[in-house]
Amino acid sequence: MNHFTGIRTVAVPVADQDRALDFYVHTLGFVTELDAPLPQLGGRxxxxxxxxxxxSIALIPATDAFPAGTDTGIRLATDDAAAAHAALTGQGVIADALLNWPGVPPMFTFYDPDHNKLFAGQS
Structure with missing residues (x-):
């Protein structure tokens, strides 16, 4: 029997939650769904x-066991990978080259301020 109906939130470790919040909201265009103190994690x-x-993505304080600068495995969807790539690199975001392989939707990798690796692909 399947007890699970979806994936709600994935965690990304960050060294500075305020810097990460600024990047994800102002650079990527995300919205803040929750911002609550959580002293058990040493942050929010x-x-x-x-x-x-x-x-959603939980931007949690990095620890020795869950350090920042990881390959998140997160794949973000976009209607126009080339435009998203140009916009991000135009804002100074570190991104690898846009991959445009025959028969495969365009995609690229990029990095948040903590060098966590994310992926974007045309949906």
Missing amino acids: WLVVAPPGGGT
């Missing part, structure tokens, strides 16, 4: 998501 429970999006 900070959740962002694409506007109207389903799955």
Whole structure:
């Protein structure tokens, strides 16, 4: 029997929650869904998501066990990968080259301020 109905939130470790929040909101255009003190984590429970999006990202304080600068495995969807790539690199975001392979939607990797690796692909 399947007890789970979806994926709600994935965690990304960050060294500075305020800097991460600024990047995800002002650079990526996400919205803040929750920002609550959470002293048990040494910071806040900070959740962002694409506007109207389903799955969210919790920007949690990095630890020795869960350090910043990781390959998140998160794949973000975009209607225009080339435009998203140009916009992000135009804002100084570190991004790898736009991949445009025959038969595969365009995609690229990019990095948040903590060098966490994210992926964007045309949906």
